[in-house]
Amino acid sequence: MVSGKQDGVLTGAFYLDGDHACAEGAIAAGCNFVAGYPITPSTEIVERLAQRFPQAGGTFIQMEDEIASSIAIQGAVWGGAKAMTVSSGPGISLMMEHIGLAAMAEVPCVIVNVQRGGPSTGLPTLPAQADMMQARWGSHGDYEIIALCPNSPQECFDLVIRAFNLSEQYRLPVLFMMDEVVGHMTEKVVIPPRETLTIVPRRYTQLSPAEYLPFRAGPDLVPDIVKAGDGYRFHVTGLTHDERGYPVMNAGCQDGLVRRLVDKVRKNADKIQQFDADQLEGADVVVISYGITSRVTMRSVQEARARGVKVGHLRLIVVWPFPETLIRKLATQVRGLVVPEINLGQMVLEVERCAGGHCKVVPVPHAGGAVHDPALITEAIVEAAR
Amino acid sequence: MSTAPTPTKEQLSDYCHNLLRPGNTNCAGCGMSMGLQWLDEALGEDRPTLVIPACCGIVTAGAFPTSAYGVPTVAATFASAPAVATGVSVVYRLNNEDRPTVCWTGDGGTYDIGVATLSAAAERNEDMIYVCYDNEIYGNTGGQRSSATPEGVVTSTTEKGKAERKKDMMAIMAGHRIPYAATLSLAHREDFLRKVRRARSLRGFKFFLILSPCPTGWKSEAEDSVDLIRLAVRSGLFPVYEVFGGVRYRVNVQPDGTPVEEYMKRQRRYTKGKTDAAVLRRFIEDQWHYLNGMVRAFPAGPND
Numbered sequence: 094m095v096s097g098k099q100d101g102v103l104t105g106a107f108y109l110d111g112d113h114a115c116a117e118g119a120i121a122a123g124c125n126f127v128a129g130y131p132i133t134p135s136t137e138i139v140e141r142l143a144q145r146f147p148q149a150g151g152t153f154i155q156m157e158d159e160i161a162s163s164i165a166i167q168g169a170v171w172g173g174a175k176a177m178t179v180s181s182g183p184g185i186s187l188m189m190e191h192i193g194l195a196a197m198a199e200v201p202c203v204i205v206n207v208q209r210g211g212p213s214t215g216l217p218t219l220p221a222q223a224d225m226m227q228a229r230w231g232s233h234g235d236y237e238i239i240a241l242c243p244n245s246p247q248e249c250f251d252l253v254i255r256a257f258n259l260s261e262q263y264r265l266p267v268l269f270m271m272d273e274v275v276g277h278m279t280e281k282v283v284i285p286p287r288e289t290l291t292i293v294p295r296r297y298t299q300l301s302p303a304e305y306l307p308f309r310a311g312p313d314l315v316p317d318i319v320k321a322g323d324g325y326r327f328h329v330t331g332l333t334h335d336e337r338g339y340p341v342m343n344a345g346c347q348d349g350l351v352r353r354l355v356d357k358v359r360k361n362a363d364k365i366q367q368f369d370a371d372q373l374e375g376a377d378v379v380v381i382s383y384g385i386t387s388r389v390t391m392r393s394v395q396e397a398r399a400r401g402v403k404v405g406h407l408r409l410i411v412v413w414p415f416p417e418t419l420i421r422k423l424a425t426q427v428r429g430l431v432v433p434e435i436n437l438g439q440m441v442l443e444v445e446r447c448a449g450g451h452c453k454v455v456p457v458p459h460a461g462g463a464v465h466d467p468a469l470i471t472e473a474i475v476e477a478a479r
Numbered sequence: 480m481s482t483a484p485t486p487t488k489e490q491l492s493d494y495c496h497n498l499l500r501p502g503n504t505n506c507a508g509c510g511m512s513m514g515l516q517w518l519d520e521a522l523g524e525d526r527p528t529l530v531i532p533a534c535c536g537i538v539t540a541g542a543f544p545t546s547a548y549g550v551p552t553v554a555a556t557f558a559s560a561p562a563v564a565t566g567v568s569v570v571y572r573l574n575n576e577d578r579p580t581v582c583w584t585g586d587g588g589t590y591d592i593g594v595a596t597l598s599a600a601a602e603r604n605e606d607m608i609y610v611c612y613d614n615e616i617y618g619n620t621g622g623q624r625s626s627a628t629p630e631g632v633v634t635s636t637t638e639k640g641k642a643e644r645k646k647d648m649m650a651i652m653a654g655h656r657i658p659y660a661a662t663l664s665l666a667h668r669e670d671f672l673r674k675v676r677r678a679r680s681l682r683g684f685k686f687f688l689i690l691s692p693c694p695t696g697w698k699s700e701a702e703d704s705v706d707l708i709r710l711a712v713r714s715g716l717f718p719v720y721e722v723f724g725g726v727r728y729r730v731n732v733q734p735d736g737t738p739v740e741e742y743m744k745r746q747r748r749y750t751k752g753k754t755d756a757a758v759l760r761r762f763i764e765d766q767w768h769y770l771n772g773m774v775r776a777f778p779a780g781p782n783d
Binding site: 131 | 533554556557558587591592594617620621623624626635636637638639
């Protein structure tokens with residue numbers, strides 16, 4: 094066990110819970126500004142950062158609420174920081190307007206959601222995976238985000254670094270979708286030497302102020318960035334804006350901007366997606382899971398295989414953008430897709446959409462407050478194989 | 480198997496009538512529990528409707544079978560108690576029901592996340608009693624700083640002691656020119672009861688601030704809670720006063736010069752970070768400079 098009093102970026106093997114591992118991952122990713130507000134079960138992340146930032150180099154501010162937290166980080170980005178906010182349940186709901194602003198103004202930032210049971214206050218100390226659709230659709234208007242789902246403290250470290258990298262590469266808010274169990278479970282976390290980590294730097298423009306247009310994108314559909322006060326023309330707004338960043342409110346400009354915001358994710362989806370595939374080839378049934386439910390599913394898959402079922406396991410690591418092409422292909426190869434999740438049916442809707450009636454889609458819903466009994470998933474697998 | 484005797488019907492009726500029922504899950508020495516009991520006593524047969532945002536007060540309402548409120552209770556979202564209470568009190572008025580609506584909130588919900596709805600309800604002069612039990616910490620999430628946390632206090636997000644001073648919420652509320660604002664001391668029961676009864680007799684927005692000891696967060700002994708408040712009053716750290724109409728001031732209890740160290744040394748939230756008592760002495764001096772100035776310039780009148 095390590096206390097939060099180490100200097101700089103940690104390296105070595107530690108015994109950490111997911112919340113603390115996430116905090117260490119953010120430091121390793123170069124995050125140097127975090128704004129947050131206490132809320133269970135995410136508070137340990139900001140408590141750790143409040144202790145660690147003074148040694149590691151960074152600022153944590155406890156804000157007056159989540160509305161302020163989710164916009165302070167955007168101010169910090171325009172000042173030149175890598176920034177993150179952390180919350181759960183009601184706090185994430187309060188952040189929704191600012192997630193939309195980050196998408197619209199193309200602000201690279203990470204929003205950690207340690208999911209708990211809802212709606213409303215729900216189950217503050219118990220798990221759920223019921224914010225998956227909120228992550229994708231929670232703010233108004235058309236936009237795309239990226240969302241990742243770690244299933245262990247190790248992944249809370251590893252994947253929050255990828256979350257920062259994706260946010261920098263595509264200039265958008267990345268939602269890091271933990272849950273109460275992953276946040277509070279304690280396991281071995283190996284932190285490699287810092288020089289071996291891949292850290293994507295901010296894509297500052299190489300152009301001169303005379304040449305630069307803040308929202309003119311290159312072939313990857315992502316514009317390069319400047320920070321406020323660097324001598325470049327700088328105007329950031331949530332209004333529909335042209336390549337100069339100035340509001341132009343007509344259908345033509347809206348079409349160009351919003352399509353690009355959406356396409357920069359959709360057209361780069363293959364590069365963004367990440368999943369674990371376990372024996373998909375020749376499978377009669379494939380279980381599609383993510384987050385803590387994937388750990389439970391491993392047991393169910395073992396049991397089903399012991400009962401003679403040819404079952405594969407697809408674990409989604411990047412959940413948004415959804416791996417549509419892969420699911421479409423799988424649906425033509427298997428008898429059934431089984432989707433356990435700690436909600437009453439969210440990602441299974443995407444699976445059904447992509448399966449397009451080519452195979453059975455079997456949801457294994459759970460209302461939250463605990464993880465699944467593995468036997469429930471096993472039975473669904475056996476049933477789907479019939 | 481419970482060995483407790485079955486309560487008589489009469490006892491059961493008393494039990495249900497308490498605003499704060501026995502058997503609740505609050506910590507020993509909790510100032511909020513005392514405050515709720517005194518609120519109950521002050522209102523007497525006048526049963527309030529409680530509106531409570533996220534805070535220890537809503538944990539008190541908590542899970543069955545330890546749910547502890549014997550009056551109608553609406554759990555608001557964190558930022559919104561005065562807005563919810565606005566709806567409740569306006570409809571009571573529409574229906575000609577003369578019932579007190581009481582917002583019962585912590586310092587996080589008052590000083591930080593809830594300050595917008597608080598300010599707006601005060602500006603509209605909604606008919607409610609708003610009580611902030613200020614334990615100077617986010618107790619419900621395990622002890623983070625709030626803007627009510629005094630300078631120098633060690634919390635889980637201010638490891639080296641908080642760098643900023645405590646916000647003057649009484650001045651902010653007086654600035655809304657509400658009919659009545661007062662601080663309530665848990666060491667001065669008669670003053671407490673009088674002020675709550677006074678508030679009940681007035682229409683419009685009434686604001687109370689209670690310095691509420693939290694042995695868990697203050698790292699103090701439960702049996703010290705009332706003594707700590709007495710020391711806070713005597714040292715001048717917690718002034719006991721009332722403001723009428725937002726502009727007429729009266730101090731109810733004068734400090735007696737007790738050193739603030741007496742207060743600090745019984746709480747590890749101060750001793751852990753070796754907080755310099757001079758920090759609090761300067762705070763007290765500035766606070767009384769302002770307060771005495773207001774009392775001299777704008778004294779309460781004989782009808783206040």
